[in-house]
Amino acid sequence: MKVAVIQFPGSNCDQDAVWALRLVGLQAELVWHTEKSLEGFQAVLLPGGFSYGDYLRAGALAKFSPVMEEVRRLAERGYPVVGICNGFQVLTEAGLLPGALLANTNLHFTCKDVFLRVERTDLPFTNGYQPGQVLKIPIAHGEGRYYADAQTLERLEQNRQVVFRYVPSPSSPAEEGGGFNPNGSLNDIAGIVNERGNVLGMMPHPERAVEDALGSTDGRPFFSSLKRALGVVA
């Protein structure tokens, strides 16, 4: 069971993603964005970074990369597809996930730990978490303000497509009242999944929270969940 980690020109979390996948015992390989086939891969990860320098809009040019046709095909066939940070932006630009990611309300590129509540644990990416579990995972983005029109937002909530939501730090509830939402995302959305439940996008970086040395290991179950979902026996 192999996971393809797509490298666009300007991706910079690709090696970290490979590291995290291998850490839990998955096979992972880097795949250059001009590849036209993902034959032999059972899952895809679009990593963080600045594909095409974020020119035009974050993710706007990467959606035209040749490999995206194949990513779309795998997504349609029900294979797990994950987009982290810039990967999430690519997935929304490509129309594989609803909504869009706009400039953070405060216009700052924000790099810090945030707290997320796991809203669903019945997905290939979250089966290793407890319902309502709060995770400490870092973010690093300038365009992470999740936006969708009112109807889309309502549909997302009704279908339980919101997977991760920004919440106040459990140790400093003083943040209650909105300060915990780092970018102005509607409904405090940090990550969503498509209706079918196989395509997930999130702004925070679980691959940067897989070892004690990184300050948190809360991202590790994200990858081990995927391993379980893919039926890999350690």
Place this chain on the structure above:
Amino acid sequence: MKYHVTLLIELKDGILDPQGRAVESILQGLQFKAQNVRVGRVLEMEVEAGSEAEASAVAHNIGKALANPVMEVFVVEAVKELV
């Protein structure tokens, strides 16, 4: 024939534009009476086409390919034949 095309892409009305807000507050600081500032993007390009109408249609298709309909709108601002 070659045509020079100007394409304007901007955020839809009602979507918060923090860049526009930042520019607005600077303009007000400079005593300009400017409100509701929005920041968009202008793309200029040359396209090959048989007529101005065709060039305009090409520009429209380019706008559709490049603008994100979730949060943006685009306008073909100008199509001018190059001599």
